[in-house]
Amino acid sequence: MEVGKQEKTTNTHATGLPRWLMLAPVTLLAVIAAFFAFGLTQDPHSLPSTMIDRPMPDFSLEALENGDAPLANSDLLGRVSMVNIFGSWCPSCLVEHSQLIEIGQSGLVALHGVDWRDPPGAGAAWLAQYGNPYAKTGMDRDSTLAIDLGVTGAPETFVIDRGGRIRYKQIGPITQQVWSETLLPIIRKLQSEPT
């Protein structure tokens, strides 16, 4: 495009192109940089404010165990539930694992797992080795749900009310303290809410 314009004006010596055109690249760079700067100001930890009280995004994840029904929105309706994002590659997930098993056994809440960014089979092997606390587990190999949820790292846990809306997001491992002081009170409160 530039050269086409140059051709017409070649005879009129050195001032070939209009000045605004020469400024276009640097202007474009400024616009792009502004978007990047915005991207950097997005603190991943501030995300709860945008996802909280929103309905869980539409999803349907292939089950970890072959042959099981997929994990989908319908699994989250009617009961207060927790969705835990984990991966066999994630050391902190192992930290919270014993606590999750305790929660799963207590039956206080429906606990579902999302196996994130794992190669086929790795998540199932990991659960086979350390125990499976989840009622249902879906695979999110391509981060489809993780991106919708704005997951920035594993583990992350979402507390979802009976209507399928996200009510709380826990970033990082669930310790005994987090469970008894933060999550359990929230779950109790949600369970007492009228539907």
Place this chain on the structure above:
Amino acid sequence: MINEIGLVALVLAMMSALVQAVVPLWGASRNRPALMRVGSSAAIAQLTLISLAFACLMSAFATSDFSVRIVAENSHTLKPLFYKLTATWGQHEGSMLLWVLVLALFGAAVAAFGKKLPATLRARVLGIQGLLGTAFLAFIIFTSNPFARLNPAPSEGMGFNPLLQDPGLAAHPPTLYLGYVGLSIAYSFSVAALIEGRVDAAWARWVRPWVLTAWCFLTLGITMGSLWAYYELGWGGWWFWDPVENASFMPWLIATALLHSALVVERRHSLVNWTLLLSILTFTLSLIGTFLVRSGVLTSVHAFAVDPARGIFILAMILGASGGALTVYALRARTLQQPPKFAPVSREGAILANNLLLLVATAVVFLGTFYPLIIDALTSDKISVGPSYFDTAFAPIMLGVIIVMAFGPMLRWRSDAARPALRSLLPLLVSASAFGLVTGLVGQSLWGGVGMGFGAFLLGSLIRWCVVRTKLGQVNLSQSLFLARTFPRSTWGFMAAHLGFAVAVFGITAMSAWETESVAAIKLGETATLGDRTYTLLSVKIENGPNYEAQRLTFAVSRSGSPEGSIETERRYYPERDTTTTEAGIRPGLLENLYVAAGEESANGAFVVRLNHHPLAMWIWAGGLLMASGGFVSLSDRRFRVGAPHRVGATSIARA
């Protein structure tokens, strides 16, 4: 102690980079030869110091010095020595150190091999390289110190991501960086030329080898990365349009455009402004690629450093380096001497057309990569862009690229008529369309047929080009062979690279249109089927590797009843990181790859087995390798050797 030497060397390297930046630039503006000469010594000092720092870090990994934070976090005493050493660049800090090492290497290469350059140009190129070095070394020292200590030191390291424990991946970052960072030379030459206000054929001859070198390594790096994803990630895919892949692909697209436009500057002295702009844009995209990977601004399979502070630093570098260069461009480019005219139908015209197509392709990839960020900024919705966007937007542009690639070499420089070129390719056009139609109908795929047809057209046009150039059929065979032998190396390079592209087009088309898959749960002795092949699970064994234990599954393959040997797959368990990896069983072949991946054993003793048939898969990487080797062959052309034009002239006169 060695650790502290490394840190001191790094700080001294930053100081010599600063000297390299300030003194020659000042000397060039005052025309003081003594000051300009400082640039070379500083560049070599900078390389020596960074090499020393790098060696120190490597020795910390080799001796498993866990008092160094990144060694403790990324290494382990049980790891084989080779992977201990390659772990040096297996994490953020070390890979940034490798980045500046390569930058200093290129700077020192200009100092060492650029003796024939005009003194002011050389001083300015080195000065700008010095500025880049200073910025990146400051980035490392202030935000990503690789020599940070850990107190108390742990007795054992935290291991290493086994996915990254692979010779291909160990070589991947250095290769990619030689490409990324090599493009900084084109950038420095362009900014220096803008400051000097002079661009001529000699300038293009100096820049082209650097661009070509960078492009070759970038091609090689991308090809290796794709191959690694194919055999190691266990997904059987070869390209995912992942942001990190795109980060290396965008500079490659523009570098390809730059390579060709610089050729026009050298041969015809046209497209000067355009080439300068492309040089700056190429390196800008290298920097943006770094930003993308290092800031964690986008979610990706690869992202391993999520740190806004680093992101802000790199963003500032992009603004300084690219913003500065583009401002100089806006101010100075119009004052450059205007190029000679050329007609739209000409070799230059074709190259410009393909340049624009490549630029549009880059824009498509860029938009797809950053669209989630843009939408988030404008509407605060979280979205992701899938491969289907890239495939549908990118493929048609590439078809345009192929058409121009077929016609361009047939055209003469400056001005040509479209009709003879069209007439000369018409029979080919007809037969390629027929080929595409037949393969499309047989394979029952529209895009498959289109891709094969276009690939055949490109391949045919290359053959046609050879026939025309060697006057094959017009003169006798020995004369044709003699003509072929007089081709300069760069012509062979051109043919190999374009052939490589055609080969890759075939591979990509076949893999996109005709890949087949089947999944089955089978027990020992049972059989799964894909197409006309059957796979029988023969044995399940436990084997021990150096730092993992593997479950090895052996499958007997047979096709329509006749046996075809066996394929093995492994699942490796690494206790130190508590991770399992899948080593897919792949039987590569000229026309097809057989690909088997197995999941873990379920309670009833069955294994979930995924079988894939990958037609022409190897052609994708073979094409990439051919392209890179074409570049290397061109690079060996004597015209690229410094001062060679005189000698070539002299010998040819002597021979005559």
